[in-house]
Every structure is written in structure tokens, then in C-alpha cells.
Amino acid sequence: MIAVIKGYALQAACLVLLGLLLTQTWRLHSEQRDHAQLRADVAEADRARATAALKHEATTSLKEFGHAAATQENSDAFTLSAPVRDGRDHTRCRLDARRAVSTL
Numbered sequence: 001m002i003a004v005i006k007g008y009a010l011q012a013a014c015l016v017l018l019g020l021l022l023t024q025t026w027r028l029h030s031e032q033r034d035h036a037q038l039r040a041d042v043a044e045a046d047r048a049r050a051t052a053a054l055k056h057e058a059t060t061s062l063k064e065f066g067h068a069a070a071t072q073e074n075s076d077a078f079t080l081s082a083p084v085r086d087g088r089d090h091t092r093c094r095l096d097a098r099r100a101v102s103t104l
Helices: 002-081 082-102
Strands: none
Touching: none
């Protein structure tokens, strides 16, 4: 009779251990699935950030190109108008000098 009770106890212990093993296997599988989903979410977020950074870089480079072109045009216009500006200033200085002399 003790042997039968020991046999049943051993079977019950095996069933408990099997239940625990199945529970642990299910938990491990759930964690692996969640980790894979997290990795996919992180990869998607990285892709979205890279796309946004690339778009911003393209926009910024277009603005910089436009600014450089406008600066060059303004510089050229200023350089080309220098003789006219210098002549006008020279004439103004001569007129001021004549006025100064005539008031003496």
C-alpha cells in the first residue's frame, strides 16, 4: 500500500513539475515575443527619426543655397555700384569743399 501511495505521490509531483515547466515555457515565450516587438518598435522609431532628419537636412540645404545665392547677388550689386557710389561721394565732397570755401 505504501508503494502505491508513493507511486501516486510521484505521479502528482511529476504533474506539478510538468505544470511548472509549461508555465515557465509560456512566460519565456511571452517575453521573447514582447522583446521582438520592442525591437521592431525601436527600429521603426529609428527609421522615422532618420527620415525626419534627412528631410530637415534637405530643407536646410535648400535654404542655405538660396541664402548664399542672395548674398552673392547683393555682394555683386554692391561691388558693381562702387564706382557710381565713389563718384557721387567724391562730387559731394567737392561741393562741400566749395561751399566751405565760399562761406569764408
